[in-house]
Every structure is written in structure tokens, then in C-alpha cells.
Amino acid sequence: MSLDGAQVQEANALLPGSEVENQRFAVLQQRLAGFVYNDSPNADAARTVVIVPSLSFDLADLAIIRGVSYYEERLLSLLTLLQHSATHLIYLTSQPVAPSIVEYYLNQLPGLATSPGSRLTLLNCADASPQPLTRKLLDRPRLLRRIRAAIAEPASAYLLTFNSTPLERSLAVRLDLPLYGCDPDLTWLGTKSGSRRVFHEAQVKMPEGFENVRDPHDVARALAALKSSRPTLRRAVVKQNEGFSGIGNALFPYNDAPSGRALTAWIKAELPHRLRFEAPNETWDHY
Structure with missing residues (x-):
């Protein structure tokens, strides 16, 4: 399938770090004011959280970390957000997470009226390469479409990541979701x-x-x-x-x-x- 001139221009305008991408990101971030995280008066409001536990760091630095491929599982602790009955989670990883590990976290949520697993969507890239997860997602437009399709109400959804870099900004724009994290332009302050x-x-x-x-x-x-x-x-x-x-x-x-x-x-x-x-x-x- 070939792209027409307008589509090519649009694709070029959304190149990572482009002015158009930065402007769209700024607009998306304004939606964060309507979200309050976790234990708040609005915690039971309907929302979808897209969790991307990408280690978006220099590959040479990641190479020396023992078991770095399992670091993506650290944010599974956020499955506790499912204690709120109107919350849906979409959890992204490079490779599938063992069902027993997911079950362990879900078992930490006793006493819920409905199974929390029914509000959890697990998607993966089937990619064990050392590239950051966010980079893998950006390279897979079909998977991005699956993520968007899994969000019932985009207006009440946001992206939650391990760290915030220009890669995460690009992903937020492509998913049309605000990023619950630091603006990458301010990352140097951290x-x-x-x-x-x-x-x-x-x-x-x-x-x-x-x-x-x-x-x-x-x-x-x-x-x-x-x-x-x-x-x-x-x-x-x-x-x-x-x-x-x-x-x-x-x-x-x-x-x-x-x-x-x-x-x-x-x-x-x-x-x-x-x-x-x-x-x-x-x-x-x-x-």
C-alpha cells in the first residue's frame, strides 16, 4: 500500500523530536489534570492504564546488568491498581510473562467482587533483543493498533512508564495518550x-x-x-x-x-x- 502526499507529510511531521510531535505531546499532557493516581478520592473512576516498563537507557549500560531482561516485570507491582473495580490495565513486555508470576500478583488482591484478571490485558513483542521495549513498540505499528483497540475509553486512559525519554514521548503521541511521567525535556534535572x-x-x-x-x-x-x-x-x-x-x-x-x-x-x-x-x-x- 502506497501513501499519498498528505500521508507522507504527516508521517514526516511526526518524526521523533519534531516540532509537531512536541506540540501534540504538550496538548496530550494537559489531559493529565483529570487523572489522580492510586489512593485518591477519584481512584474508582473508570480508567485504562497502559504500562510500559521499558528500560530506555544506553544499551552498553544495560548489558552489564545481570538478569536485565527480567526488569520489565518489576512494574507488575502496579497490578495492585486492579483493586479499583473500574480500572483496566494493559501491560506490555518484550516477551511473554510466565502465567504463574502474573497469578502471584493477582492473588495479592483478595476479596474483589469480580476477577481482576478480566480487566488485565497482556501484550508482548515476542522480541528478546536488548533494544528498549519502547523502541520495539514504536517499530511495530500493528501492535500499536492492538493497544489502541484494547482501550475502551481513550479519553480516560494514560501511559505509565518506568522512565521518560524522547522514546516514551513518541510512544505517547502515537498512542494518543498522555504520559504519566516527567516531560523528557526536563529529564536532565533528575x-x-x-x-x-x-x-x-x-x-x-x-x-x-x-x-x-x-x-x-x-x-x-x-x-x-x-x-x-x-x-x-x-x-x-x-x-x-x-x-x-x-x-x-x-x-x-x-x-x-x-x-x-x-x-x-x-x-x-x-x-x-x-x-x-x-x-x-x-x-x-x-x-
Whole structure:
């Protein structure tokens, strides 16, 4: 089937990050004002929640996480939303979830008048590749149509994700649903450096440290400054800006460190050997 000129223009306008996509997303987000999450006075209002537990992070970072393919099951805890009798859930995964696992969560909801499973729709991409789930969904227009068809009342539905990136914004626009999450344009505020900047501006106390550290030389200078300001300091933590669940953290011990001008050069030389990574399979070159 070929597309006419208007359809091609429409498709191009909705390219990820395009002005049209951003404008549509902003309009969709205005609908969130009508939704209240979980234990609220409006919790029993009819709604459909489309849950996308995608780990939309750098693939190289995900590769070092043991059992990362099962992380999509962490949001199964949201099946507790089915305790509200008018709530329907659509749960998306890369691969099918074992029925026994789903049954376990549903069994945590005793005393309901109707079976909560009748209000749960499970859909998957049948794709075990390491690509983020949201990317897989965007690449499957037929599956997107199935998701839309499973939503009885689109006006009372929203998208709930693990994290919010431009991928999730694109998915929200293609599903014509508001995203219950941070605007991806503001995601940087939740990074390590962004959070420290916010704390600085709000004059909130926080551990001594440095942000916007970008290369080994910056790391060495920051670690040296910490040690110089606190000579008795025994170790410091280095964090990747967008790390999560502790992945991306590393410990630097200062034992045998020299003092004075030699400190920065010593730290820079020792970094590849001394950093103790939280991720068991992490290496200095990859880090």
C-alpha cells in the first residue's frame, strides 16, 4: 500500500523530536489534570492504564546488568491498581510473562467482587533483543493498533512508564495518550548533576561533591579537591550521571595517597586500578 502526499507529510511531521510531535505531546499532557493516581478520592473512576516498563537507557549500560531482561516485570507491582473495580490495565513486555508470576500478583488482591484478571490485558513483542521495549513498540505499528483497540475509553486512559525519554514521548503521541511521567525535556534535572544543580539553587544541603564531571581528568581533579578539603577522607563515590539502581557507582579508596600537588596526578594514574565498581562485570575501559 502506497501513501499519498498528505500521508507522507504527516508521517514526516511526526518524526521523533519534531516540532509537531512536541506540540501534540504538550496538548496530550494537559489531559493529565483529570487523572489522580492510586489512593485518591477519584481512584474508582473508570480508567485504562497502559504500562510500559521499558528500560530506555544506553544499551552498553544495560548489558552489564545481570538478569536485565527480567526488569520489565518489576512494574507488575502496579497490578495492585486492579483493586479499583473500574480500572483496566494493559501491560506490555518484550516477551511473554510466565502465567504463574502474573497469578502471584493477582492473588495479592483478595476479596474483589469480580476477577481482576478480566480487566488485565497482556501484550508482548515476542522480541528478546536488548533494544528498549519502547523502541520495539514504536517499530511495530500493528501492535500499536492492538493497544489502541484494547482501550475502551481513550479519553480516560494514560501511559505509565518506568522512565521518560524522547522514546516514551513518541510512544505517547502515537498512542494518543498522555504520559504519566516527567516531560523528557526536563529529564536532565533528575540526573546526578542536574539534581545537584537544583539543590544548589534551592539552597538544600547535600553531601560535598562536584557535578558536570566529564572525563578522567575531571574525575581526578574532583577527587583531589575532596581529599584536600578533608585530609582524613578515606574514600569517595564516583557516580555516572544517568546511573540507576546503584549501577554506575564506583568507590575510590584514598589509602597511600600523597598530599600536595602530586595528589591529582596520582589519582589520575590510579583510577583504572583503584575504582571498585558496583556492577560486577564493569571495567574501567567501559566505564
